[in-house]
Amino acid sequence: xxxxxxxxxxxxxxxxARAGVFSTxxxxxxxxxxxxxxxxxxxxxxxxAQLEETGATLVLANTYHLYLRPGADLVAAHGGLHQxxxxxxxxxxxxxxxxxxxxxxxxxxxxxGVTFKSHIDGSTHRFTPESSIGIQxxxxxxxxxxxxxxxxxxxxxxxxxxxxxxxxxxERCVKAKKRPDQALFGIVQGxxxxxxxxxxxxxxASFDLPGIAIGGLSVGETKEQMHAMLEVIDPLLPRDKPxxxxxxxxxxxxxxxxxxGVDIFDCVLPTRLARxxxxxxxxxxxxxxxxxxxxxxxxxxxxxxxxxxxxFTRAYLRHLIxxxxxxxxxxxxxxxxxxxxxxxxxxxxxxxxxxxxxxAAAFLEAYTxxxxxxxx
Amino acid sequence: xxxxxxxxxxxxxxxxARAGVFSTxxxxxxxxxxxxxxxxxxxxxxxxAQLEETGATLVLANTYHLYLRPGADLVAAHGGLHQxxxxxxxxxxxxxxxxxxxxxxxxxxxxxGVTFKSHIDGSTHRFTPESSIGIQxxxxxxxxxxxxxxxxxxxxxxxxxxxxxxxxxxERCVKAKKRPDQALFGIVQGxxxxxxxxxxxxxxASFDLPGIAIGGLSVGETKEQMHAMLEVIDPLLPRDKPxxxxxxxxxxxxxxxxxxGVDIFDCVLPTRLARxxxxxxxxxxxxxxxxxxxxxxxxxxxxxxxxxxxxFTRAYLRHLIxxxxxxxxxxxxxxxxxxxxxxxxxxxxxxxxxxxxxxAAAFLEAYTxxxxxxxx
Numbered sequence: 001x002x003x004x005x006x007x008x009x010x011x012x013x014x015x016x017a018r019a020g021v022f023s024t025x026x027x028x029x030x031x032x033x034x035x036x037x038x039x040x041x042x043x044x045x046x047x048x049a050q051l052e053e054t055g056a057t058l059v060l061a062n063t064y065h066l067y068l069r070p071g072a073d074l075v076a077a078h079g080g081l082h083q084x085x086x087x088x089x090x091x092x093x094x095x096x097x098x099x100x101x102x103x104x105x106x107x108x109x110x111x112x113g114v115t116f117k118s119h120i121d122g123s124t125h126r127f128t129p130e131s132s133i134g135i136q137x138x139x140x141x142x143x144x145x146x147x148x149x150x151x152x153x154x155x156x157x158x159x160x161x162x163x164x165x166x167x168x169x170x171e172r173c174v175k176a177k178k179r180p181d182q183a184l185f186g187i188v189q190g191x192x193x194x195x196x197x198x199x200x201x202x203x204x205a206s207f208d209l210p211g212i213a214i215g216g217l218s219v220g221e222t223k224e225q226m227h228a229m230l231e232v233i234d235p236l237l238p239r240d241k242p243x244x245x246x247x248x249x250x251x252x253x254x255x256x257x258x259x260x261g262v263d264i265f266d267c268v269l270p271t272r273l274a275r276x277x278x279x280x281x282x283x284x285x286x287x288x289x290x291x292x293x294x295x296x297x298x299x300x301x302x303x304x305x306x307x308x309x310x311x312f313t314r315a316y317l318r319h320l321i322x323x324x325x326x327x328x329x330x331x332x333x334x335x336x337x338x339x340x341x342x343x344x345x346x347x348x349x350x351x352x353x354x355x356x357x358x359x360a361a362a363f364l365e366a367y368t369x370x371x372x373x374x375x376x
Numbered sequence: 377x378x379x380x381x382x383x384x385x386x387x388x389x390x391x392x393a394r395a396g397v398f399s400t401x402x403x404x405x406x407x408x409x410x411x412x413x414x415x416x417x418x419x420x421x422x423x424x425a426q427l428e429e430t431g432a433t434l435v436l437a438n439t440y441h442l443y444l445r446p447g448a449d450l451v452a453a454h455g456g457l458h459q460x461x462x463x464x465x466x467x468x469x470x471x472x473x474x475x476x477x478x479x480x481x482x483x484x485x486x487x488x489g490v491t492f493k494s495h496i497d498g499s500t501h502r503f504t505p506e507s508s509i510g511i512q513x514x515x516x517x518x519x520x521x522x523x524x525x526x527x528x529x530x531x532x533x534x535x536x537x538x539x540x541x542x543x544x545x546x547e548r549c550v551k552a553k554k555r556p557d558q559a560l561f562g563i564v565q566g567x568x569x570x571x572x573x574x575x576x577x578x579x580x581a582s583f584d585l586p587g588i589a590i591g592g593l594s595v596g597e598t599k600e601q602m603h604a605m606l607e608v609i610d611p612l613l614p615r616d617k618p619x620x621x622x623x624x625x626x627x628x629x630x631x632x633x634x635x636x637g638v639d640i641f642d643c644v645l646p647t648r649l650a651r652x653x654x655x656x657x658x659x660x661x662x663x664x665x666x667x668x669x670x671x672x673x674x675x676x677x678x679x680x681x682x683x684x685x686x687x688f689t690r691a692y693l694r695h696l697i698x699x700x701x702x703x704x705x706x707x708x709x710x711x712x713x714x715x716x717x718x719x720x721x722x723x724x725x726x727x728x729x730x731x732x733x734x735x736a737a738a739f740l741e742a743y744t745x746x747x748x749x750x751x752x
Binding site: 040041042044045046047048049050065069070074077078084085086294295297307311312313315316318319320322323325326327329330331 | 417418423424445670673689698699
């Protein structure tokens, strides 16, 4: 009963879409859920109090970044990430694997682990399945990830080798893990290759882990390929475990993921877009720098209940952007995060009401209409 | 009874220090008070909700900046600054005069007004007493300032001429002002010259205005000169009107100002310092970038009740700074503003308790000890 503190109650399924509740030592996560990303132990530009007000429950932090700076020992000296960054709801850390492969200029993979150079100062470091778990145990998130290798999506030989290593490393992660108050998720890899994805889904599902992550998507493949991979593995994954699609976070990708059986998502997109003045609306993404907003006295999105939309006009936000005021990034981040949190709440309610396909179709129709018009 | 919406109740005097209440259409201001500065209709890096939580009551915005960008008409279209930036407590705008003389590369002063070039795009603009009042009426702050000329502090001839213009312009501002829900303050000038300061104090006091500002200090003169000028004009200013020392805001300057009869202060210092990682403590200013804080699990100031000190360690704040996270500026700004707001509350209570000289001496002793040690 190692993961007795973690239970997943599947409340409702409609076709592949699922509504559930995942319990953790820091509270319940109602799924489907979107997790904002606090790469360096802060969701950029917002305080934990502002983040809580968006309705966010689960927050992700990056093991690679925190290992390099400020170091896992300082976080542990605070009592873990929850205390360090003062987020008292559930947290998730990744394994560091993805960043080793995407951020580090030089790296050497062997069967035992990866040697890499820091993107900050070029110093040499090494991650193994055991050290990744050790660091994540110091960080102390509720949900931790097995150390994996994320290959470029369309290289078959590379994906076959990376998947084999990911599987071998998963066995070592399971053995290395000690803390009973953390849930270890294994990661399905396999690029855009259905056979590899099936093999990986079956292998990861064979461990009785409290959840399963889907890696190696949203890394350069097409939307059609991503959807196809989700459809291939959906029937092979245990129904009674939450599924976490890593690094996915546009409104349309969330809806399309839910349609294909995903419960948990994370992405830097809402906060990164905010720092580039882009905001989500029900009619698609808008850039608030646009001069068309200079005298617009409406909120970003009339139906949104976030602090920014309850409080400020588009004209004021555009003024902040033009005047290069930091507050613009904060206010747009708050909106973009709450937009995704609310979208997940609405999707969940639609699943519970057995109206999700209609909800998804109506949302996608409105959200992408402008884009389709521009492409036509 | 033009300014019947504005009353100043002087509750207590101890030597020159004063505790009072100034009432405005947007609520009471308990004095002495420190006003954070929202130059471009935002106190940099903090939301109005965060600002309100610091206990701030009065907020200043800059007419020069808002006139140039986004323009007074857009602010007026929102219903004024309170609605535009969503600060619903008292607000104050300056006249634009100071920025015309400090920010604009080229300017031409004549008896009627000032022609200047925008520091943003070099375009040519003109301010007169009448246009400054007109802009401030569109902005709609509770307290507005007469258009004045701020000379370099130690040029006698320049100060004599600038003072004469400032006085002539005050008469025109009084005539131009139309809105009964705004309080116009005249400004005492005169550089570091006691005779000019006396003449200016008597002239401005001769108008029955709801408050009096003291300009042309904290612009390059010595602390001794600033203190001497405050002492020269203190007995000449009406006791039943609030006195506002413009642009002053270090903890020690606030205490020294109160000791010399000042009620209202404003300064960008707490937020500007925060963006340079410097924080106020009772034992002086500290720079949180300092490696000595890297494992310091205490808050910035143990006795401070601000959100930042209630929530985060110095080690976490230093991590945010090193990692170049925007949240650092937000959290240190919140602390620095509340530090000054709380200092003013404590000073006020000490005046009411007739213990202000002792309070001031003890505060200055502790706050400057480190600095004195370093200078010794």
